[in-house]
Amino acid sequence: MSAPFYKYGLFGDEISLVIAFLIGIGFGFFLERAGFGNARKLAAQFYFYDMTVFKVMFTAIVTAMIGLYYLSVLGFVDLSLVYVSPTFLLPQVVGGLILGVGFAVGGYCPGTSAVSAATGRLDGMVFLLGIVAGIFFFGEVFPAIESFYTATPMGSVTLPQLFGVPYGLILFLVVLMALGGFLLAGWAEKKFAHLRPE
């Protein structure tokens, strides 16, 4: 075992900020390459005529998931040292629904609006202002909703732990689901091609 490098003390906090910046460059680069700096491309997902969001997102998830799994099986990465954000099921379900509404209304999510603003899109810049205002609003009402925010805590739990099945089985099912999804996406793009604006 020698990874995650940071957790094994290969570098300190200051270097980690430089690494964060470099990783961010890679993240922003591929988001832009996918067309995610463009709200029309992102919103097209919700009218089925261009399913790029689904395809890119699940290709990325499957790539990282399989890569991490095999690096841990080979003994290179200690999977238990990779941070899994704790689950608070109810607020995350409600938060996800609210965020989905914001996605359809505004056309971006936080990461993609950063790329959009960086490439000159005024709607992306305004969306970023909206995010900051929304977070400020959330912060101001936080004392009133704190009990809901911390409701249904489940700890850092993964699907294999929840269902008590091997990690590899869930991984296999996610890959199957993604492949099925890619086929359906291709079918939907043909079926809804007439919705594409001129």
Next chain:
Amino acid sequence: MSTPSSAITDHALHKERPYWHPYAAGIGLGLVLLFSFVIAGRGLGASGAFSSLVATVVHAVAPEHAQNNAFYGEYLGDGSKSSLLDWLVFEVIGVFAGGFLSGALAGRLRITVEKGPHISTGGRLTLAFLGGFIMGVGAKLARGCTSGQGLTGGALLSVGGWAFMLCVFAGAYATAYFVRRQWI
């Protein structure tokens, strides 16, 4: 006056390269996420950086108010260092730089507003602000956005991440019909 030859030159200068194939871009994105797991022991994120920014500003304007609020407090820490000296803040600065770099190399840098043909620019910008506001609230309630919960939580098979991601798609598809004039 635009002559035919200058029109051709203009066209060549402003020619935007096509986006990458979704699966190619997805593999690139997945490898960046994998690098982040292996090097830093954590995945990608975005909304947390904006929370650090908001907490810092609120603290600068009204220090006591910020310290008495558990949400801001989470980002302010013990006050020994600026909450802007944070992993996610630097990662998101990188996202701006990486997006700019990719856009510049592909000829896609342009001051413009992305919208469908049936909505005014003012209408689009109003909805962009409103959507951003709703997203800011949702992302904080969910403890992360499409990057931190969706991509990262998805690849780590997090229960909350997967529940979140399904709900994002459900919320967006349920809303799409009502805002269709903006996009199609």
